Amino acid sequence: MSVFQKLKDVDISKLAEQKGKFDYLSWAHAVREMLKVFPEATWEVHEYDSMPYMQTATGYYTKVSVTVEGLTRTQIHPVLDNKNQTIDTPNAFQINTSIQRCLAKAIALHGLGLSLFAGEDLPDNITDKQEKEFTKLANQVKDEKAKKAMLSALKGGRINESNYAKSLEHCKTIIKNEKKGDK
Numbered sequence: 215m216s217v218f219q220k221l222k223d224v225d226i227s228k229l230a231e232q233k234g235k236f237d238y239l240s241w242a243h244a245v246r247e248m249l250k251v252f253p254e255a256t257w258e259v260h261e262y263d264s265m266p267y268m269q270t271a272t273g274y275y276t277k278v279s280v281t282v283e284g285l286t287r288t289q290i291h292p293v294l295d296n297k298n299q300t301i302d303t304p305n306a307f308q309i310n311t312s313i314q315r316c317l318a319k320a321i322a323l324h325g326l327g328l329s330l331f332a333g334e335d336l337p338d339n340i341t342d343k344q345e346k347e348f349t350k351l352a353n354q355v356k357d358e359k360a361k362k363a364m365l366s367a368l369k370g371g372r373i374n375e376s377n378y379a380k381s382l383e384h385c386k387t388i389i390k391n392e393k394k395g396d397k
Contacts, residue, residue: 217282220251221325230330239327241314248282248321255282257320259313267293267309273300276312280320287323291316340378348373351385356392 229243248255260277262268268275274293279286293304293312301308322328340348348368355361364385367373373381 217252217285218325221248221282221321222328224251224326226327226330230327237330239318239322239330241318244318244321244326248280248324248326252282255280257281257317259317266313267304273302274304274309274312276309276316278313278316278320280317280324282324285324287320289316289320289323291319340374344378348378348382348385351382351389354389355385357388360388 224247226239226243226247229247230237230239232238257278257280259266260279266276268277275290276293277288277290279288291312293301293308295301295308304312318327319331322331345368349365352361352364352368355364364381367381
């Protein structure tokens with residue numbers, strides 16, 4: 215069985231945490247679970263002019279490589295604030311946080327927790343006003359199964375900028391059809 219298959223098959227469902235609308239695996243859990251399966255695995259934080267980050271015109275970045283069974287995978291991660299926005303002048307804590315997120319993602323490239331990162335490149339979330347508008351409308355739907363599905367899609371971040379208008383129209387259509395059925 216390949217390294218990827220072995221790590222992909224590790225059940226991390228009870229270890230996943232949530233930040234905003236996304237699930238993630240803490241670096242500490244990722245390292246522990248990887249080392250349980252591959253105790254000889256190693257990682258390296260890359261340095262640039264003796265610093266554990268690189269500064270570019272687009273921001274600061276960290277880079278980590280993880281080697282498992284002779285296979286090295288490398289991840290680059292921007293230094294971000296708690297709203298996932300780049301930081302113009304990061305402090306040591308923010309750089310360290312970026313290194314740890316980068317480590318968790320480099321481990322994920324080997325299979326452990328990779329599925330958690332699916333969707334993080336989706337279009338931007340809708341605004342609070344749009345979320346309230348959609349929630350209010352979805353709560354008017356009488357079909358409990360349909361209502362639950364719509365609210366779950368909203369909570370799960372599957373309703374975003376690119377599909378908000380279509381999702382809202384779908385919700386309005388269901389309500390309209392339910393009203394026709396009441397007559």
